[in-house]
Amino acid sequence: MAIRVIFLSCVFFLVSNVVSMDLYKDPKMDVEVRIVDVLQKMTLAEKVGQMTQIDLTVTDPSVMKDYNIGSVLNGGGTVPEGNTVTAWQNMIDKFQSGALATRLQIPMIYGVDAVHGHNNVHEATIFPHNVGLGCTRDPELLKRIGEATALEVRATGIPYVFAPCIATCRDPRWGRCYESYSESTDLVRNMTDFIFGLQGEPANKTAGVPFVADSSKVAACAKHYVGDGGTMRGIDEANTVIDYESLVKIHMAPYVDSIAKGVSTIMVSYSSWNGVKMHANEYLVTQVLKNELKFQGFLISDWEALDRITTPWGANYTYSVQASINAGIDMVMVPYNYTIFISELTRLVESGYIKMDRINDAVTRILRVKFMMGLFEQPFADKSYSDYLGCQAHRVIAREAARKSLVLLKNGKEAGKPLLPLSKNASRILVAGSHADDIGRQCGGWTISWQGAAGSTTKGTTILEAVKNTVSAESQVIYESDPEAGFAKSQGADYAIVVVGEPPYAEYEGDNLNLTIPAEGVHTIHNVCSEVKCVVILISGRPLVIEPYLPMMDALVAAWLPGSEGAGITDVIFGDEEFVGVLSRNWFKTVDQLPMNVGDKHYDPLFPYGFGLKMGTALGN
């Protein structure tokens, strides 16, 4: 009997000491052990705090501490004063100090939209948007872009990005179509290698387990689950009406690849599937993603997405919190009214409408990502990465990507008389168009500000600057943004480069039912191409109505949204490099045909999916 008493007292002593020990703080312990250890110590308030993501404009160290906030973000365009690397590092560390002042010292994770480079920060490298990257057909290039992006994001002390967007855009009238790699699911699936660039590639691929190799990498976010690119008439955040088999085949397949590649988080879509809001869809979010596909990372809501579950906006918020958390959302991008979210969620748990098991599942997943990526060990900015922001090596990659994303659609009006490659030794060269000397327009949306903007918004090389840097010293380059009739002829130019296209836009601001080239661009095409030989470089997030103007053009290049390195375009049109890009989406004749994708019975494009000429091709279309 005495031995039994001694034995039991030893066990009690061990357990009580183990429980009081902070096993979760020991990086040598298995991640799952660390999760169990800290989870059992957490109060409901601490758990709910971990599920709360708030915007930088509403937080400070005391808010972080008092509400146990697990995550902070900045919406497109909100940046720390000065928008410099140091300003970002100091801000992240300030918020982190608040998180580490909590009882259990769980670090917060800061997330940012780095969707074509670290597009928030002045002087960061801006890569082509995804519609152009899809035209490269080059997953290895995408991996290098991901690696460069991770380093530039880490330069600012941030460990988490809301990228890649793996939407399969089925209708170019959607304002976010340029964020999609392609209309083809298979091409989007191939492009998910971008995740390896951001996070690193796990040696032993355990599908579904989140993976971030080290502090030079960042946690990724595959978005927006599921069917965001399939809404009716491309209306952003609207309703995707298709059967389950088509939803899986067209829109869900890239998530299978992303989960297999160790993506750490998945963002749920604002849109609905057959009338059911994705943020309230327990079957697709929990049954499919978590139970069938075994996704082990965390699911994050979109910005204020809970408020959009009901109409009018924010009506019956209590229901929205209950429906979304019970559907399987783990972290909520509130991002402003966090006190209301926290009190509603707490009340719903305490009253039994949301089970503690659901909360524990959410917090387990959030902690799994934080432990796995070493955030507990390295919660603060690592200043050794500072010099990567906008570095020359990354600009070289961006220039390569811009070059490889270009698609040559026409080259020459007559057989055997191609216009491209252009002569570098021409005596007089006219450069015209609204987008010829405008870094903001060539980068597009999600650049410095949410919507992007025209003008000298960040560091880079405009197409005009690239032309001047390419041609011989004897050549005279004349620039006129929107020449009147007669001007081009009066200049006696050997040829003209006309750069026109869409203004920058993002999300629903870019929804567009007519997809015409803005009038100024049409005006320039008419006035220049009717008077001198011209190549038109089209800067756009998607195919536009071009057929009526095609006969006027001697050559036409789709440049999409090429980013900060305009030299990628001159590398090709002056013949130093060949065109390699082919269309990532078919080019319609008229918008009446839309939606129109490969395989549709009414498929009758002006330029088909996969089309792309090489220079020297006798006759353009």
Ligand code: GLC
């Ligand atoms: C936006 C977008 C999403 C982005 C998030 C945070 O509304 O839908 O892609 O990551 O909010 O900016």
